[in-house]
Amino acid sequence: MKKITSIILFLLSIVTYCQNNDGFTKRLKAINSKTKTYYNVDGVDFSSETFSYDFSEKSLKKLYRKFSIKEEDLKIKDDSLNFNNFHITKSVKLTENLNAINSFYFVEDKNKTITIFWFGFYNKNDEVFERKYINRILNKEIPQEVFESITIDSIDFAGRAIILSNSCYWTNVNTIQCPYNGEMNWSIHKTIESAQQSIQNQFTSTKYQKGGKIINEEDVDILFEGTETKAKRIIYDFTGVKSLLAGVSGGKTLTIYYVASKVRENYVSCCLSFWNNDVKTESGLAPLLNKVMQIKN
Template sequence: MMKKEISLLFFFLCAFVYCQENDDFTKRLKALSTQSVTYYNIDGVDFSSQTYSYDFSEKSLKKIYRKFSIKDSDLKIKDESLSNNNIHVVKTQKITENLTQTNSYYFVEDNSKTITIIWFGYYNQIDKGFEKQYINRILKNEIPKEVFEPLIIDSIDFAGRKIKLGRNCSWTNINTVQCPYNGEINWSVHKDIESAKNAIDNQFIATKNRGGIKVNSEEQVAVIFEGIQTTAKKVIFDFTGMKSLMAGMSGGKTLTVYYVAEKVRNNYVGCVMSFWNNDNLTKDGLAPLLEEVMHLKI
């Protein structure tokens, strides 16, 4: 599915934020299903589910733990609030003094008596109510079909507007589109503007603190995002000190990234747009994919 380059934003994942559920979740939820994994995003929270045709036994679970880098020393508990038999494992990683990334794994005996693994990623605070709600929706097949995006891209639903891209672009994660040599965008739809701002702020902090990456410049710039005059944080990251798969395959040395949070068509959108120094650029200095949603205000 990926073509020339490995997505920077796929590896960093969409920003994880605290999420409270409300009745209009279908307007914000998006899903993408591959042959083995289904990916979801709502309010900037990424989560996923996949099923293994093993019985729910200690022997089977040990096999699966290895696939998810779960160690013998990791605490494994049963979440008694779930009706299905399960094992819950939480792993955390401190990014900065004020930002912690948490991975929450549920190994669940599903209704077919096989094992479904449901993963949630957050920055800082976990919302157990949100987790339980979506575990039950997944296990009961209650995720509406209309929130699923086609695996092969022709057009995308960008916060309520269809954008036709053709088939030269591909998904690199849920709500993350990459067009080889023409840029990449990732976005999420939120319940309020504070949630959208937190999502892009956390994504910036996580990227900035990744080893081997240097910030060359950072500034606020005037832009027109989906027809709305607003400001974006523009950051140029230097990858010359990072011998990574993503930088090596792209051939790029610097990545220009724009971070925007704005209300669009009654949706609160957090959006991160990027291009490598060797991507195609328009006369205004943006990669073509970025100009589908944003223009620089001259």
């Protein structure tokens, strides 16, 4: 009987481990700055930042102001977390059918200081996801291998190392800017449906933002990391528009590709772009884009 009980407990522990682990370390990437840590996984950007304040009303009010949390914003304690906390959700309307959701957790951590978590979603936040990563971070379960160096000469792109020029730099987790050579952002997902939804949200957000207009939109056949798939290609025109983005680049049009595809054992959403005045290879793509995709003729 004891042997049977031991076997059952062993099997249950394996199931629990698999449910809790869910292979997240293969999809999660993070960058440490001086004061804040940024993360990306499954198409979700989030961050954590710790302040040397006690979890008191006075301290919280000070931090609420810092993060533009108003007095009338609803603050709810999430009893599903094993840490004292307040949860605030704020929504910004982007289009008729798309809202940007900012989800904040003000948490009393194990050191009795306040760690603030921010999660960015479209349309609806995922509290199960949020709790999972809050616990993983506060319990120090994030392995060092997921952290990227701030200075880079190569990137891990869905399991393949890609060498970059010294001029390239991070603008966010999994977002690379190579001046006059292109830019791309990507995320690793658990499912293809998640990747497709993520890239659709990016496209919709771009399509309806102010400051320019789409002058061409089409689906094109491409090879993405050696896999045949389709990408949505748009040309976004900034002509005659005062835009900080266009002003910095000096360009007038931005060509953008939106891709969701299986890459090796991963599912990837990826947005790639270049300006009309960027360097082009023989393929017509900027050098950075050419490292991961080719247009099929």
